[in-house]
Amino acid sequence: xxxxxxxxxxxxxxxxxxxxxxxxxxxPKPWLDDLAQMRAAMAAHYANLEWAVxxxxxxxxxxxARARKRIENAQDDGSARAAFDGLIRRLGDGxxxxxxxxxxxxxxxxxxxxxADAGFDxxxxxxxxxxxxxxxxxxxxxxxxxxxxxxxxxxVGILKIGIFSPEGTPSLCRDAMAAxxxxxxxxxxxDCMDRIGKWADARMTQDFIARIEALQRARIDTxxxxxxxxxxxSEWAEAAARMVTGIRLKAERMDFARGAxxxxxxxxxxxxxxDAAGTASPEDRIFLLSLADRAAQKRRVAETPCDxxxxxxxQRPGCAWLGEGFYASGMVGSADxxxxxxxxxxxxxxxxxxxxxxxxxxxxxxxxxxxGESWSAxxxxxxxxxxxxxxxxxxxxxGGAGCGHTDGSAPVVLGHSGGKLLLPDCARIRAxxxxxxxxxxxxxxxxxxxxxxxxxxxxxxxxxxxxxVARAQKPGQ
Numbered sequence: 001x002x003x004x005x006x007x008x009x010x011x012x013x014x015x016x017x018x019x020x021x022x023x024x025x026x027x028p029k030p031w032l033d034d035l036a037q038m039r040a041a042m043a044a045h046y047a048n049l050e051w052a053v054x055x056x057x058x059x060x061x062x063x064x065a066r067a068r069k070r071i072e073n074a075q076d077d078g079s080a081r082a083a084f085d086g087l088i089r090r091l092g093d094g095x096x097x098x099x100x101x102x103x104x105x106x107x108x109x110x111x112x113x114x115x116a117d118a119g120f121d122x123x124x125x126x127x128x129x130x131x132x133x134x135x136x137x138x139x140x141x142x143x144x145x146x147x148x149x150x151x152x153x154x155x156v157g158i159l160k161i162g163i164f165s166p167e168g169t170p171s172l173c174r175d176a177m178a179a180x181x182x183x184x185x186x187x188x189x190x191d192c193m194d195r196i197g198k199w200a201d202a203r204m205t206q207d208f209i210a211r212i213e214a215l216q217r218a219r220i221d222t223x224x225x226x227x228x229x230x231x232x233x234s235e236w237a238e239a240a241a242r243m244v245t246g247i248r249l250k251a252e253r254m255d256f257a258r259g260a261x262x263x264x265x266x267x268x269x270x271x272x273x274x275d276a277a278g279t280a281s282p283e284d285r286i287f288l289l290s291l292a293d294r295a296a297q298k299r300r301v302a303e304t305p306c307d308x309x310x311x312x313x314x315q316r317p318g319c320a321w322l323g324e325g326f327y328a329s330g331m332v333g334s335a336d337x338x339x340x341x342x343x344x345x346x347x348x349x350x351x352x353x354x355x356x357x358x359x360x361x362x363x364x365x366x367x368x369x370x371x372g373e374s375w376s377a378x379x380x381x382x383x384x385x386x387x388x389x390x391x392x393x394x395x396x397x398x399g400g401a402g403c404g405h406t407d408g409s410a411p412v413v414l415g416h417s418g419g420k421l422l423l424p425d426c427a428r429i430r431a432x433x434x435x436x437x438x439x440x441x442x443x444x445x446x447x448x449x450x451x452x453x454x455x456x457x458x459x460x461x462x463x464x465x466x467x468x469v470a471r472a473q474k475p476g477q
Contacts, residue, residue: 030416031071031080038084038421039064041412043308047257047403047424048093050321051435053311056092060312063087081417093437094375094401095424100417114188115173118196125168126229128160130369132458133465139214143169143207148218152466156367157220159211164233164240164377166200176200201236205355208243212361222469224367228395232376232404238329239352241381245390246363248336251329252383252428252436254403255322258302261409261425262323266299269331269348276345284343291331291349298323328380328403328428365472366391369461370440371448375401380428382440387431392472394444394464402437403428444468 042049042060052058070083081100088096128145131138136158138147145160166172176199177184182192215223225244242249256262273292277285306319327333331349337359340346346353368382368391379398385391403426411420428436446464448457 026074026076026080028071028074028080031074031077031083032068034414034416034419035064035067035071035084037412037414041421041423043312045257045259045261045423045425046096047255047322047427048096048435048437049308049311050317051427051437052091052093053314054316055435055438058091063090066090077417081419084419092400093424094399095404095422095437097422098414099411099420099422101419112185112187114177114182114184114186114192114196115170117188118173118193119167120170120173122168122170124165124231125162126160126227126231126373127162127454128158128226129228129371129454129457130158130224130226130461131160132454133462134459135462139211139218142211142214143172143204144211146211146215148215148220149462149465151462152469154222154469155218155220156222156224156465156469157212157215157218158224158226159215160226161230161240161378161381163230164237164381166197166204167233169200169204172200172203175203201354202356204236205239205357208240209358209361212243216362220364222365222367222472223362224369224465224468225391226369227374227378227381228369228371229373230375230378231373232378232401234377235329235351236355237377237381238384239355239357241384241390242337242352242359243357243361244366245385245388246360247388247390248334248359249384249388249390251327251333252380252387252430253333254325254328255427255429256298256302256325257425258305258323259425260302261406262325263299263302265406266295266302270295270299272348273345276348280345288345288349294326295331298325322427325426328384365469367468367472368393370395370398370442372396372399374398374440376404379436379440383428383430383436386440386443392444392468393440393442394468395442395446395461396448397442398440400437400439402435444471 053060064087067083067087070086071080074080074083084098088098131145131147133149136147136149147158149156149158162168173196176196180195180199182188182196223244238251270292273288273295277288277292280288301323306317306321308317308321310317330351335350337353337357340350340353368385370382370393375398379402382393382398386393404424405422406426409425411422413420430436444464444467446460448460
């Protein structure tokens with residue numbers, strides 16, 4: 001009995017006291033410092049801060065207080081990380097996230113995989129939903145899955161965009177390497193990666209046009225773009241939207257978070273435009289210099305801070321939290337691509353010109369199918385078409401990520417944990433003045449259940465498709 005008591009006592013001591021192997025007890029202070037750093041970063045340049053307070057109804061002080069308490073009561077690093085993740089879930093902004101570092105493990109050095117290093121991964125592309133509906137007849141395989149459904153006397157062409165980027169199709173990378181004579185498994189510096197990206201962008205655009213034309217040859221009278229599950233992508237969304245409608249689209253306004261990043265963006269844009277004006281025709285020179293002047297004005301706004309302290313008290317600041325920017329499509333919101341084609345500065349003012357797109361490849365009735373897993377650039381695509389009354393949006397409300405991280409943005413690296421805090425630095429503003437981050441509400445809701453599988457979802461979509469087709473025949477209604 002005495003021996004058992006001694007063993008129990010020893011076990012208690014082993015549990016209560018840290019062992020030499022176990023190291024020091026968990027210290028919450030460094031994690032609290034990371035939390036304070038996160039709060040300071042949000043207070044300085046979180047683009048959706050004002051939206052979070054007054055539209056989302058976020059109680060930011062309460063969110064941070066809860067996270068602080070969880071960290072103080074944490075027993076290990078995992079519990080502390082969970083406190084940050086919980087705060088982000090409560091905030092409800094699809095572009096606020098923390099990328100936690102992965103534990104390092106010994107690995108043998110592999111040969112370079114250029115396509116993987118460039119981010120090409122087929123799992124990034126969402127699977128088709130509409131294609132699972134009964135009666136769907138697929139076209140031959142291609143970059144974009146496509147097929148036809150006959151419903152209510154109409155032939156509906158179904159075209160799936162799994163991601164607004166070539167990265168979801170590794171074969172585009174492999175084809176680019178072959179066309180550009182890039183040696184596999186050899187080093188591929190930044191300029192090499194850029195060449196692959198530009199080639200893949202162009203081929204993806206050409207494949208998209210070819211797919212629409214193939215559907216037209218199949219005698220469709222209505223086009224449906226399936227972007228369910230599409231997590232976003234690149235500015236190609238602006239080009240894609242302009243290829244599926246005959247309406248000259250106007251892009252959303254894109255506002256910006258004040259600070260050094262956007263000040264540099266506008267300074268660089270001003271310099272580019274003034275340089276371009278030096279060799280432009282007299283008419284183009286006047287146009288480019290006027291845009292350069294506007295970029296200079298916006299740079300001055302970006303350099304002027306706006307104190308966010310009132311927002312944390314649920315009060316409006318005495319200044320505009322966001323600066324008013326240009327457009328999601330660049331420095332102009334709408335343009336005739338044929339008038340810009342061949343001008344060396346075209347893509348600097350209108351980002352769709354980065355791609356060999358054609359306006360209005362499809363000009364008939366248009367439906368866009370979205371769901372709660374449609375995010376970011378997908379929301380840009382749907383919102384632009386909806387705001388211009390160019391498409392009927394059906395499905396369910398999108399996820400709500402809105403504008404994200406522009407090329408000049410960089411994550412905030414938390415000092416203790418090394419987590420990379422990503423905060424959106426821009427906001428796309430819709431025609432009615434609302435922030436796109438709230439998500440895109442469909443014009444026609446599909447009654448999907450929370451736990452419906454693909455077949456149930458496809459059946460519910462098919463049941464609503466006749467109504468969607470009928471409404472799409474009457475643009476603007």
